[in-house]
Structures are given as C-alpha cells and as structure tokens.
Amino acid sequence: MDTKWKKKGSGKWIYFGFTLIPVALYSFFYVYSVINGVRYSFTDWDGMSTTFHIVGFKNYISLFKNPNFWGSLKTTVCYSILLVAGVVTLSLALSLSLNSLKKFRTFTKSVFFVPAMIGGITIALIWDQLFYRVVPLVGQALGIGWLSQSLLMTGKTALPAVVFVHIWQAVALPTVIFVAGLQQIPDEQYESAKMDGATPFQRFRFVTFPYLVPTLTVNLVLMIKQGFTSFDFPFALTGGGPVRSTEVIGILIYNDAFKNMRFSMANAEACVLFLVVAVFSLTQLKLTSKGGVHE
Amino acid sequence: MKLEKEGMGWIILRNLLILMGLFLILFPLYLVVINSFKTLEEAGKDFFALPSGLNLHNFKELFQNNNYWVFAKNSLIISAVSVGLILVLVPSVSYAIARNFNGKYYKGVYYYLLMGLFIPSQVIMLPVTKLMTNLNMLNRQGLILLYAAYSLTQGVFLFVNYIRGLPFEIEESAYMDGCNVFQTYIRIVIPLVKPMLATLLIMDLLWIWNDFMLPLLILNRSKDIWTLPLFQYNFKTEYSFNYTMAFTAYLMSMLPMLIVYCMGQKHIIKGLTAGSVKG
Numbered sequence: 001m002d003t004k005w006k007k008k009g010s011g012k013w014i015y016f017g018f019t020l021i022p023v024a025l026y027s028f029f030y031v032y033s034v035i036n037g038v039r040y041s042f043t044d045w046d047g048m049s050t051t052f053h054i055v056g057f058k059n060y061i062s063l064f065k066n067p068n069f070w071g072s073l074k075t076t077v078c079y080s081i082l083l084v085a086g087v088v089t090l091s092l093a094l095s096l097s098l099n100s101l102k103k104f105r106t107f108t109k110s111v112f113f114v115p116a117m118i119g120g121i122t123i124a125l126i127w128d129q130l131f132y133r134v135v136p137l138v139g140q141a142l143g144i145g146w147l148s149q150s151l152l153m154t155g156k157t158a159l160p161a162v163v164f165v166h167i168w169q170a171v172a173l174p175t176v177i178f179v180a181g182l183q184q185i186p187d188e189q190y191e192s193a194k195m196d197g198a199t200p201f202q203r204f205r206f207v208t209f210p211y212l213v214p215t216l217t218v219n220l221v222l223m224i225k226q227g228f229t230s231f232d233f234p235f236a237l238t239g240g241g242p243v244r245s246t247e248v249i250g251i252l253i254y255n256d257a258f259k260n261m262r263f264s265m266a267n268a269e270a271c272v273l274f275l276v277v278a279v280f281s282l283t284q285l286k287l288t289s290k291g292g293v294h295e
Numbered sequence: 296m297k298l299e300k301e302g303m304g305w306i307i308l309r310n311l312l313i314l315m316g317l318f319l320i321l322f323p324l325y326l327v328v329i330n331s332f333k334t335l336e337e338a339g340k341d342f343f344a345l346p347s348g349l350n351l352h353n354f355k356e357l358f359q360n361n362n363y364w365v366f367a368k369n370s371l372i373i374s375a376v377s378v379g380l381i382l383v384l385v386p387s388v389s390y391a392i393a394r395n396f397n398g399k400y401y402k403g404v405y406y407y408l409l410m411g412l413f414i415p416s417q418v419i420m421l422p423v424t425k426l427m428t429n430l431n432m433l434n435r436q437g438l439i440l441l442y443a444a445y446s447l448t449q450g451v452f453l454f455v456n457y458i459r460g461l462p463f464e465i466e467e468s469a470y471m472d473g474c475n476v477f478q479t480y481i482r483i484v485i486p487l488v489k490p491m492l493a494t495l496l497i498m499d500l501l502w503i504w505n506d507f508m509l510p511l512l513i514l515n516r517s518k519d520i521w522t523l524p525l526f527q528y529n530f531k532t533e534y535s536f537n538y539t540m541a542f543t544a545y546l547m548s549m550l551p552m553l554i555v556y557c558m559g560q561k562h563i564i565k566g567l568t569a570g571s572v573k574g
Binding site (some may be wrong): 011014015016018019021022023025026028029030031032033034036037041047056093094096097098100101108109110111112113114115116117118119120121122125126127129130133135168173176177180200218222225228229231232235236249250253254257263266267270271273274276281282283 | 411441501508555560
C-alpha cells in the first residue's frame with residue numbers, strides 16, 4: 001500500500017528522519033546505561049575509584065550467599081502480595097459500589113481519583129506525619145496497643161504501614177479501570193438473568209465477573225510490577241528500617257550503591273530484579289496485545 | 296433499574312464503604328490544609344480544629360525564605376520542556392513505524408524501543424547516575440533528556456497501535472493532492488491522533504511533575520535546581536520540628552496538579568485509564 005508516494009520522492013527519508021532523534025536518545029541514555037549496569041555487575045567497582053577488575057560471577061555468588069539479599073527479596077514479595085491483595089480487593093469493592101450508585105456518582109469518582117494526582121513523595125511525607133500525630137490517637141482511643149505507637153517504628157508493623165500508604169494512592173487508577181469495565185455490561189444481560197431467577201450473587205458470578213476478568217488481569221499485572229519496583233514510599237517513610245524490615249529491593253540497591261559503597265554488588269541486585277520484572281512484563285504484553293482488554 | 300430489587304444489606308454496605316473511602320481520602324487532605332494555616336503552638340493545642348484565623352505566616356515563610364518559587368519554577372520548566380519534547384518525538388517516530396510496519400528497519404526500531412517495558416527503573420538508576428556525572432550533566436537539561444528518552448517506550452507502544460488502527464484512505468487522498476509525508480503528517484495525522492496526544496500529555500506530565508527518583512539522582516547536589524518533590528523530601532530532614540510549615544510545603548506542592556485536575560478531571564481520568572490499560 002505504500003509504494004505510490006515513495007516513488008514520488010523524499011517520503012522515505014522523512015520517515016527515516018522521524019526515527020533518528022528518538023533512537024539516538026534512547027540508545028544513549030537508556031540502552032547504553034542498561035548495558036553498563038549489567039557490565040558493572042561483573043566487576044569489583046566501588047563506584048568511585050578509577051580502576052576496577054572483571055570478577056565474573058563473584059558478585060552474584062556472594063549475593064546468593066547473603067542473607068540480607070534474601071531478606072530483601074522476601075520483603076519485596078511480602079510487600080507486593082500485600083499491595084496486590086489490598087488494591088485489587090478495595091478497587092473491586094469500590095468500583096462495584098460506585099457503579100451501582102445513583103446519586104453523587106461523578107463526584108464520588110472524582111474524589112476517589114484525587115490520590116492519583118498527588119506525588120508518591122508528598123503522600124508518603126503526609127502519612128509520615130499522620131502516623132506520628134494521628135494514628136496513635138486512634139489506637140489509644142480504641143485501646144489497641146500496637147496502634148498506639150507510631151507504626152513505622154516497630155519492625156512488625158512498619159511494612160504493612162508502608163504498604164497501606166502505597167495502597168492509599170494506588171487504589172485510584174484500578175478503581176476507575178474497573179468502573180470502565182463494568183459500564184460495558186449491557187443492562188439486558190442483567191434483565192434476562194433476573195428473569196431466569198438468578199440471585200444477586202449468581203448475577204455477579206455469571207454476568208458481572210466474566211466482564212471483569214480482562215480488566216482484572218491488567219490491574220493485577222500493573223500492581224505486581226508496582227510492588228516489585230516500589231521505591232518512593234519506603235524511601236520517604238522508613239528508608240528501609242527499622243532493622244531492614246521495609247528494605248525492599250529498590251531500597252537495597254540504592255543503599256548498597258550510595259551508602260554502603262558496594263556499587264557493583266548493587267548492580268548485580270538490580271540485574272536480578274530485572275529478570276523478575278521481565279517475566280511479569282512479558283505476561284503484561286501478552287495480555288494487553290491480545291486485545292482482550294477494552295477501555 | 297437493575298438495582299431496584301437489590302437487598303437493603305448491599306445498599307447499606309455499599310454506602311458505608313463509599314463513605315469510608317471518602318473519609319480516608321479527604322480527612323488527611325483536610326488535616327494538611329487546616330494545619331498549614333496554623334502556627335506550631337496552635338497546632339500543638341488542637342491538631343484537628345479549624346485554624347483560628349487566616350494565618351498566612353507559613354506561606355510567607357515558604358515563599359520568602361524557602362525559595363518555593365525557585366523549586367516551583369524548576370518543576371515547571373522541567374515538566375513543560377520534557378513533555379513538549381515528548382509530544383514532538385513520540386507521535387512522529389510512532390507514525391514512521393506504524394506506516395512502515397512491513398519494513399525490517401521500522402519493525403526493528405519498534406521492538407527495540409519496546410524493550411524498555413521489561414526493564415525496571417532500578418536497573419538504570421546507578422549506571423545513569425554515573426553516565427550523567429561523567430558527562431557533567433547533573434542538571435536540568437540532563438534530566439529533561441532523560442525524561443524524553445524514558446518516555447519513548449510507553450508512548451510509542453500506545454501510539455503505534457493507535458495509528459495502525461486509523462484508516463489509511465484519508466492520508467492516501469492527501470498524497471493524491473500532492474502532499475509529501477511531512478505535510479500529511481502535520482495536516483492529517485496530527486488532528487487524527489489528538490485524543491492520544493491528550494493521553495500522552497496527561498500521563499507524562501503527571502509522571503514528571505511528581506517524579507522523585509530521577510531528580511534525587513540527578514539534581515540533589517545543588518539546591519538551586521531542586522524540583523518540588525526533592526524540596527519536600529529535603530525539607531523533612533531540615534525542618535522536621537516545624538511540621539505546620541511542612542504541611543504548607545506539601546499543600547503548595549500538590550496544589551498545582553489539583554488545580555489542573557479540577558479543570559479537566561473528565562479528560563484526565565479518561566486519559567490515564569486508556570494509557571494504563573494499553574500500556
């Protein structure tokens with residue numbers, strides 16, 4: 001289909017020109033850095049000195065022997081599971097509620113979306129204050145011991161507290177994605193299900209749910225990726241502490257590279273994270289390009 | 296109609312859930328707003344009460360002694376220039392790819408740019424800091440180039456699919472009328488992809504305005520090039536005792552985006568939904 005004007009002249013070169021700057025920028029600032037990152041992970045560079053040596057898989061071997069790395073990996077998995085479970089349950093419940101709301105629906109939806117507008121760092125810092133000044137008051141009023149002190153200070157409660165703040169922001173987008181999915185369900189399907197005498201639960205299970213499956217998978221993958229690459233929230237709320245209890249892999253990489261002067265080790269950690277995220281992204285790409293998802 | 300016979304239990308549960316959601320979102324924001332109008336003493340007395348009057352002391356302090364406008368200007372410049380650059384680069388490269396998808400080179404470029412989908416930001420975090428240090432580009436210009444480069448993956452993914460779905464006939468008739476590729480792109484294709492341009496604008500503006508990690512790596516060394524997120528974070532360590540002042544800083548950092556949201560919330564929600572579902 002594209003032979004007609006190509007013969008006419010400069011079309012080919014204009015197309016080619018369109019690709020030049022983007023490819024150059026991307027190659028230099030992105031691909032080159034990724035290659036360098038992988039390269040550094042096979043060296044003993046501390047990030048500062050002028051010389052370094054290739055050490056092969058030494059970083060990876062000591063990484064897999066390092067309990068802190070496994071601890072961080074476990075923290076990251078816990079973080080992601082809590083995040084995914086919290087966000088998916090809440091956004092599903094909220095979207096079903098929103099969708100059946102008759103009054104104030106647009107207003108409510110707008111308010112629910114507000115957290116998506118605010119930066120992670122602002123939200124984290126606001127909640128940092130609230131965990132210190134407000135949440136303990138609630139704990140005291142209810143007589144709950146663990147809630148009466150700052151949740152970020154104790155190892156057991158710090159991780160759920162950080163995830164809570166992340167959920168506070170992250171729930172907005174999946175909620176409106178689910179609402180968009182719900183609005184595609186034709187009313188007739190509900191009508192005929194009712195005529196057949198279906199209970200509300202059956203209607204949810206056999207009419208609503210099938211429509212939600214594609215959106216559900218998208219939301220799941222989005223959230224898993226967000227969980228595994230989380231940085232802003234733990235960084236601003238706890239910096240990984242107390243006693244490494246919130247040290248997700250993003251924080252571990254940052255601390256190892258810039259605080260512990262283990263630059264090449266941190267690059268090895270990043271490469272491991274890369275492999276994990278690549279698997280999830282492949283799934284995402286497969287799901288979204290299949291066209292199973294509607295707006 | 297479908298709800299008429301739905302049980303009372305569901306309606307109560309539903310309303311309760313929605314009210315709780317509204318409370319959990321609005322109450323923290325309410326606390327931020329009221330306490331930014333209080334002095335430390337006043338907030339210490341009652342954290343939850345409305346301020347006694349319109350006390351603008353914190354705002355004056357923020358504007359006059361804390362360089363708020365410098366940071367706001369940095370955020371604005373970086374966001375505006377980056378997004379402007381992105382809006383020029385992404386549609387044009389996507390158009391070239393979409394209309395030459397049979398060509399080996401263009402298909403190659405497409406998958407090359409798509410590779411970024413698989414790579415988490417933590418992988419480039421360290422090498423890119425080294426790269427920018429070596430290039431002497433730990434500044435706003437450097438950061439803008441990084442944003443332009445990192446936005447390509449998702450932007451191209453969205454745009455190529457969108458353009459390939461557009462009918463080719465309109466462009467063809469433009470060629471018949473003697474337009475070349477560039478003229479056709481500007482006059483015919485750009486108007487057709489306007490909805491996608493809006494999506495891209497919203498997604499990337501929000502990302503860049505609120506981004507913390509890249510400014511932390513690239514701009515943290517000199518105070519006069521900090522963005523608002525960086526300022527807030529560093530403010531925490533500098534003024535941890537003065538928390539009403541901190542609330543004022545948080546309020547003034549989210550206000551610009553919230554105003555934008557108020558003006559175009561319908562488009563913003565639609566754009567972000569479309570962007571995340573497809574990207």
